[in-house]
Amino acid sequence: MMYDLIIIGAGPAGITASVYAARKRLNFLVITKDIGGQTAWSGDIENYTGYQFITGSDLTAKFEEHMRRYNVELKENEDVIEVEKRGDTVYVKTTKAKYKTKTAIIASGKTSRELGVPGEKEFKNKGLTYCATCDAPLFLGKVVAVIGGGNSGLDATLQLIKIAKHIYLINITPKLTGDPIMQEKVMESSLVTVLNDTKVTAVVGDKMVNGIKIKKQGQDEKELLNVQGIFVEIGLMPNSQLAKGIEKNQWGEIKVDSYNRTNIPGIFAAGDVTDVPEKQIVIAAGEGSKAALGVFRYLNQLK
Numbered sequence: 001m002m003y004d005l006i007i008i009g010a011g012p013a014g015i016t017a018s019v020y021a022a023r024k025r026l027n028f029l030v031i032t033k034d035i036g037g038q039t040a041w042s043g044d045i046e047n048y049t050g051y052q053f054i055t056g057s058d059l060t061a062k063f064e065e066h067m068r069r070y071n072v073e074l075k076e077n078e079d080v081i082e083v084e085k086r087g088d089t090v091y092v093k094t095t096k097a098k099y100k101t102k103t104a105i106i107a108s109g110k111t112s113r114e115l116g117v118p119g120e121k122e123f124k125n126k127g128l129t130y131c132a133t134c135d136a137p138l139f140l141g142k143v144v145a146v147i148g149g150g151n152s153g154l155d156a157t158l159q160l161i162k163i164a165k166h167i168y169l170i171n172i173t174p175k176l177t178g179d180p181i182m183q184e185k186v187m188e189s190s191l192v193t194v195l196n197d198t199k200v201t202a203v204v205g206d207k208m209v210n211g212i213k214i215k216k217q218g219q220d221e222k223e224l225l226n227v228q229g230i231f232v233e234i235g236l237m238p239n240s241q242l243a244k245g246i247e248k249n250q251w252g253e254i255k256v257d258s259y260n261r262t263n264i265p266g267i268f269a270a271g272d273v274t275d276v277p278e279k280q281i282v283i284a285a286g287e288g289s290k291a292a293l294g295v296f297r298y299l300n301q302l303k
């Protein structure tokens with residue numbers, strides 16, 4: 001079976017691409033690990049036009065409802081490991097199967113960067129998490145650490161203020177770097193201790209996390225903080241490893257032109273996985289629609 005188009009990812013970019021592809025009556029498939037991507041883990045969203053306020057999970061439900069209205073062919077919980085063009089065909093290889101298509105849109109977004117310290121892998125999902133929206137409610141009345149002073153770290157801290165007993169916000173730079181408005185809200189809370197210029201050296205625990213080792217810039221001594229939860233919020237990496245022979249920038253983001261074309265004809269990319277500046281839901285959605293329209297134009301030229 002040869003598809004017109006395979007869309008990889010069902011975050012805002014992939015879902016919007018699917019709506020546009022359906023309306024152009026393309027014969028296409030969406031393959032994704034999950035529905036919603038990062039939007040599903042976002043807390044409160046106040047900058048998606050048309051909704052003055054909506055939670056990440058509610059917006060994801062709206063996106064999904066819109067996509068399913070078109071009876072889109074969808075493979076969920078499927079991990080794409082390779083997208084490669086040979087001859088006129090794009091081959092999409094997953095952990096379960098291999099598919100053939102004339103075109104592809106890579107909309108695989110970003111995932112959390114890891115700390116790379118001892119204990120991190122061992123205690124992942126045993127008190128250590130990369131998703132405050134998913135897991136914060138599990139830490140009711142507990143002492144926790146949030147790692148990262150950018151927007152994600154501040155977002156996690158603001159969610160935890162309503163839940164945890166105390167929050168250590170551990171930040172490697174001399175000052176917090178997230179939006180001033182979020183910094184102000186964090187600083188207003190007596191439940192938060194901000195530790196700037198501080199790096200994490202290890203995660204410790206028994207069956208579950210019970211502490212974190214930190215080191216202040218310029219000091220030799222490591223300090224142990226007793227915490228029952230750790231939220232790692234130190235940035236995101238593009239999920240671009242699957243793109244074989246496709247040009248990327250120094251951060252591993254797929255290079256696209258203003259029509260969302262990569263350097264390989266027929267392979268397009270959209271959203272956070274690309275080098276398009278600013279990583280936002282409204283931008284990813286817009287880029288997804290552009291990519292689908294670009295695919296439609298490309299297919300018409302093939303005829």
Ligand SMILES: Cc1cc2nc3c(=O)[nH]c(=O)nc-3n(C[C@H](O)[C@H](O)[C@H](O)COP(=O)(O)OP(=O)(O)OC[C@H]3O[C@@H](n4cnc5c(N)ncnc54)[C@H](O)[C@@H]3O)c2cc1C
Nearest residue numbers: 009010011012013033034037038080109110271272280281
């Ligand atoms: C905590 C947090 C809060 C945020 N808050 C806001 C906000 O308030 N406002 C705002 O505008 N933006 C916010 N953002 C950013 C916004 O969520 C992203 O810019 C947007 O989701 C990017 O959409 P995307 O479709 O490009 O990628 P993603 O949302 O990352 O979606 C990628 C999709 O690809 C799938 N995928 C990945 N790899 C593979 C693979 N190998 N095989 C198959 N499928 C794969 C994933 O499962 C997912 O479905 C926030 C992000 C975070 C993390």
